[in-house]
Amino acid sequence: xxxxxxxxxxxxxxxxxxxxxxxxxxxxxxxxxxxxxxxxxxxxxxxxxxxxxxxxxxxxxxxxxxxxxxxxxxxxxxxxxxxxxxxxxxxxxxxxxxxxxxxxxxxxxxxxxxxxxxxxxxxxxxxxxxxxxxxxxxxxxxxxxxxxxxxxxxxxxxxxxxxxxxxxxxxxxxxxxxxxxxxxxxxxxxxxxxxxxxxxxxxxxxxxxxxxxxxxxxxxxxxxxxxxxxxxxxxxxxxxxxxxxxxxxxxxxxxxxxxxxxxxxxxxxxxxxxxxxxxxxxxxxxxxxx
Numbered sequence: 001x002x003x004x005x006x007x008x009x010x011x012x013x014x015x016x017x018x019x020x021x022x023x024x025x026x027x028x029x030x031x032x033x034x035x036x037x038x039x040x041x042x043x044x045x046x047x048x049x050x051x052x053x054x055x056x057x058x059x060x061x062x063x064x065x066x067x068x069x070x071x072x073x074x075x076x077x078x079x080x081x082x083x084x085x086x087x088x089x090x091x092x093x094x095x096x097x098x099x100x101x102x103x104x105x106x107x108x109x110x111x112x113x114x115x116x117x118x119x120x121x122x123x124x125x126x127x128x129x130x131x132x133x134x135x136x137x138x139x140x141x142x143x144x145x146x147x148x149x150x151x152x153x154x155x156x157x158x159x160x161x162x163x164x165x166x167x168x169x170x171x172x173x174x175x176x177x178x179x180x181x182x183x184x185x186x187x188x189x190x191x192x193x194x195x196x197x198x199x200x201x202x203x204x205x206x207x208x209x210x211x212x213x214x215x216x217x218x219x220x221x222x223x224x225x226x227x228x229x230x231x232x233x234x235x236x237x238x239x240x241x242x243x244x245x246x247x248x249x250x251x252x253x254x255x256x257x258x259x260x261x262x263x264x265x266x267x268x269x270x271x272x273x274x275x276x277x278x279x280x281x282x283x284x285x286x287x288x289x290x
Contacts, residue, residue, distance in 0.1 A: 009038040011093050017145045019094035019152065023138070025087075035190050037075040040093040041119055043155075044068045044079060045130075045137045047087045050245060051079050052238050054189070055122040056169035057224040059234045061241040063285060067130045067137075069159060071120035072096055074169065075185060077193070090137050092152065111160040112153065118167070126164030133158055181223060184209045188220070188228075196235050197259045202228065236260060237273045244282040251278045 013020045020040070035054070046066040053060045054077040055070060062079070070076055072095075079089070096116055097104070104113040125133075133155055140151045187208055192200065205228065206216035220228045240258040243249065252263055255278075260266040270278050 009036045024089045042070040043092040045090045058168040059238040067125040069123040115160040122168035129162040
């Protein structure tokens with residue numbers, strides 16, 4: 001059986017820069033599928049396409065691009081792969097004190113400091129902000145380091161002023177976890193990511209983190225504010241949402257391809273999670289395949 005190891009990502013800015021700027025063309029981000037975390041705050045702009053978000057215990061599906069700000073040490077997966085259809089992906093990673101100790105405390109940086117505080121829960125910005133700032137984020141690629149820094153500060157300031165956003169992990173994963181908690185959750189989430197299409201016995205997952213089933217259930221609920229069963233079902237529903245948007249297959253097949261073994265249960269869980277039936281969800285998506 002595959003050995004799953006939690007991933008702590010080490011990020012090194014290039015010489016002459018205080019932050020890391022990366023641009024991936026046509027799904028070249030080889031780390032997109034990896035569940036990982038790092039102390040750097042991460043800004044991700046996905047130019048077009050659709051895919052899944054997994055940030056902390058939050059799971060959702062995006063269409064027509066994405067703009068996300070992820071707080072320090074907030075575990076997440078990448079947002080694109082060979083099936084998302086995006087034109088490119090831009091990732092900016094900066095330590096909370098990348099401008100120097102105490103710099104965020106000066107009056108002119110009040111907006112950026114507040115934005116970083118809110119990013120602890122993960123922020124997803126709406127269509128208006130994506131249209132306004134997406135091209136500015138991509139344009140930083142061609143600027144000298146000093147101008148790139150000024151451009152980044154302008155983007156961050158405008159993100160703080162943006163009204164069309166939602167907090168993704170508002171009541172989910174605790175931001176102040178011990179290293180042991182990070183390791184355990186990385187192991188659990190990696191296992192779900194790789195095996196959600198199969199039955200996932202509680203004893204199998206509990207054994208992977210060296211816990212009894214009752215202890216594991218209590219632990220997972222305490223850390224994530226949801227049961228493990230609910231988390232797995234939500235992961236499966238998000239995958240079903242992706243299939244409904246991108247694959248010309250029947251809803252029954254979507255159900256079983258997403259790891260549900262009971263169609264009635266799938267329908268009930270899907271409506272509870274999305275607020276609509278699977279057929280209604282498919283009809284309302286812009287990218288539905290007819």
